[in-house]
Amino acid sequence: MLTTRPRGTEDIIAPEADVWQAVEELARTLSHRYGYEEIRTPLFEHTELYARSVGETSDIVSKEMYTFTDRGGRSLTLRPEGTAGVVRAFLENRLYARPLPVKLYYLGPMFRFARPQAGRLRQFHQFGVELLGAGEAAADAEVISLAMEFYRHLGLEELTLRLNSVGCPACRPAYREVLLAYLEPRQHSLCADCLARYARNPLRVFDCKEEGCRQVLAEAPLVTAYLCPECSAHLAAVRDALRLLAIPYEDDPYLVRGLDYYTKTAFEVIVPGIGAQSAIGGGGRYDGLVEAFGGPHTPAVGFATGLERVLLALGVRGKTLAPPAGRKVFVAAADAAGAAAGVELLARLRRAGFTADRDYLGRSLKAQMKHADRWGATITVILGEAELGRGTVTVRHMQSGEQEAVPFAQVVEALKEHLAR
RNA sequence: GUGGGUGUAGCUCAGUCGGUCAGAGCGCCAGGUUGUGGCCCUGGAGGCCAUGGGUUCAAGUCCCUUCACCCACCCCA
Structure with missing residues (x-):
């Protein structure tokens, strides 16, 4: 339990x-x-x-x-x-x-x-x-x-x-009397549930789906007529x-x-x-x-x-409502230096309004990429010593697999353009 | 409250007349790639077979209890 x-x-x-x-x-x-x-x-x-x-x-x-x-x-x-x-x-x-x-x-x-x-x-x-x-x-x-x-x-x-x-x-009270008067001699044709309804709230006999009751109701006076x-x-x-x-x-x-x-x-x-x-x-x-x-x-x-x-x-009907617009960015780190730099980049991306995330399990780059894919990232930003040495990051477009180098300071601007569409 | 059905790994399910029956696919994790996802290959983790009794030499496998879920009745959203 x-x-x-x-x-x-x-x-x-x-x-x-x-x-x-x-x-x-x-x-x-x-x-x-x-x-x-x-x-x-x-x-x-x-x-x-x-x-x-x-x-x-x-x-x-x-x-x-x-x-x-x-x-x-x-x-x-x-x-x-x-x-x-x-x-x-x-x-x-x-x-x-x-x-x-x-x-x-x-x-x-x-x-x-x-x-x-x-x-x-x-x-x-x-x-x-x-x-x-x-x-x-x-x-x-x-x-x-x-x-x-x-x-x-x-x-x-x-x-x-x-x-x-x-x-x-x-x-309604007058109609209720009319209905009761109609049902009274026909009680024997009603189901047990309807007999209870007859006594408590006769109008609801109309809800019944029992054949016997429906036949009785077929001739019954309708509220609309009264x-x-x-x-x-x-x-x-x-x-x-x-x-x-x-x-x-x-x-x-x-x-x-x-x-x-x-x-x-x-x-x-x-x-x-x-x-x-x-x-x-x-x-x-x-x-x-x-x-x-x-x-x-x-x-x-x-x-x-x-x-x-x-x-x-x-x-x-298999209808699905439009999913939220994809602006998901994953920040992947190739090594410790990249992970450190990624912390700051992640914060910048989130402040800029992106849905952004990173790895918290110390996983390999390969595993991070796989996770980014499953998570539904449209873009993965890859950071490592190689990029840091050049003052850039690698921006990978997950759908096409294309990658480009973007200056570290301009990542947010570049991604805004990419994801504007 | 009443009736019927179902209950095996995270998910969908196999398990034949009770005797290696604890399995498959998918998913998850890892490896195959030394910094890179989707395909493929390999390996791994994960289940008191809902629960409690009973029958039997032996029970996911038969019987009963309980619980839960599903469907229907009642009624409503």
């Missing part, structure tokens, strides 16, 4: 770590471009926060939280998702007093205690945005637009955007806005997100080929959450995407 990482966690090591950096950089760049600013909330919050926002009956709260008691006897929970913490911070820091809407993005680890499988870890990473203080359908469309742009920049294709509305406190005029108009407006942005989508009346705080818009992005967990991102509107926490009425909409799943999708 000493050398084994906890189940469902991963070490991210180069070269994969480079891909992570590229993806994260894209997330930040795009967010800023859309006017979002970063928010860094704690990795753990009071357990109560999640219980009251995500919902007691949700799977996340009922069986997936990493909850612990600290030494002060408080119940804390490692964040299972980002929205609750952002909303808490929005209120605690009185961000509602800032010019609305407040646009925030976050990037970091989330924790959920579930059995790991393809695309599912116990510690995973999300990039998400929250747009608080805007109730217009255009806001929903913007959030979706940012999400789709993120995927597009990464080169992900074959994505499907699924769209639905889950109603609001004005219409939306109040406001929700109905909102959904239509979101569709219009998406068409205006030329973002393709599919209406999915069966899409019901598992978190209690969603109202109106719910959406999900699906990608094929990454296993059973094909949703790489999702989000929706939560117009009542801020108010439920005692804040001012603040309609809001957000989105989050799982970075592990994004990387999976990238890998599946």
Whole structure:
């Protein structure tokens, strides 16, 4: 156990770590471009926060939280998702007093205690945005637009955007009754899981893939048919806005997100080929959450995407992000005198912005050359008594194998020219 | 929480009906070059064959336990 990482966690090591950096950089760049600013909330919050926002009956709260008691006897929970913490911070820091809407993005680890499988870890990473203080359908469309742009920049294709509305406190309760009335005489056809859902959160029966349940659902009343005029108009407006942005989508009346705080818009992005967990991102509107926490009425909409799943999708398609520009210089020493002179040269190269390294194992020149090659040096500078006697260094271009003598004092300048291209 | 699969060197894997079975390729280190990488040749390091039991004269090789990983269900990112 000493050398084994906890189940469902991963070490991210180069070269994969480079891909992570590229993806994260894209997330930040795009967010800023859309006017979002970063928010860094704690990795753990009071357990109560999640219980009251995500919902007691949700799977996340009922069986997936990493909850612990600290030494002060408080119940804390490692964040299972980002929205609750952002909303808490929005209120605690009185961000509602800032010019609305407040646009925030976050990037970091989330924790959920579930059995790991393809695309599912116990510690995973999300990039998400929250747009608080805007109730217009255009806001929903913007959030979706940012999400789709993120995927597009990464080169992900074959994505499907699924769209639905889950109603609001004005219409959902009534629909819930209608649905319950429909399901009640058909309980015998439902699977065990759905019977539990029927009792706790009937909307989620729509998630079921069991044949029996699907047959029952085929005739079931759909939430979209029972939306109040406001929700109905909102959904239509979101569709219009998406068409205006030329973002393709599919209406999915069966899409019901598992978190209690969603109202109106719910959406999900699906990608094929990454296993059973094909949703790489999702989000929706939560117009009542801020108010439920005692804040001012603040309609809001957000989105989050799982970075592990994004990387999976990238890998599946063999897409690779551009590697960092090669400016790697290795300083090799032919002898002790060269090694001494190389120390100073190495420092100069690094100060000039080069990625530069040398040998620290006292290895032969041959071994140093081999190491330089494996390391990916574009240029190796060779130093020895012969060069020092002439006041030069030998610059070897690793790809072509060509070498030239460059005056010791002008090495940095010469390499800048060589590697400028 | 449930089900299925897997677990031999750093990596990918061979190991036949239990009896030289502890191996290969790649990688790593070194030598072949006296100051020079990529190809080639040679040599070397590295494994309580996941773990703990059991069966047997004898077990990576059969049986069971545990753990881990993978995949699927649940659910979601």
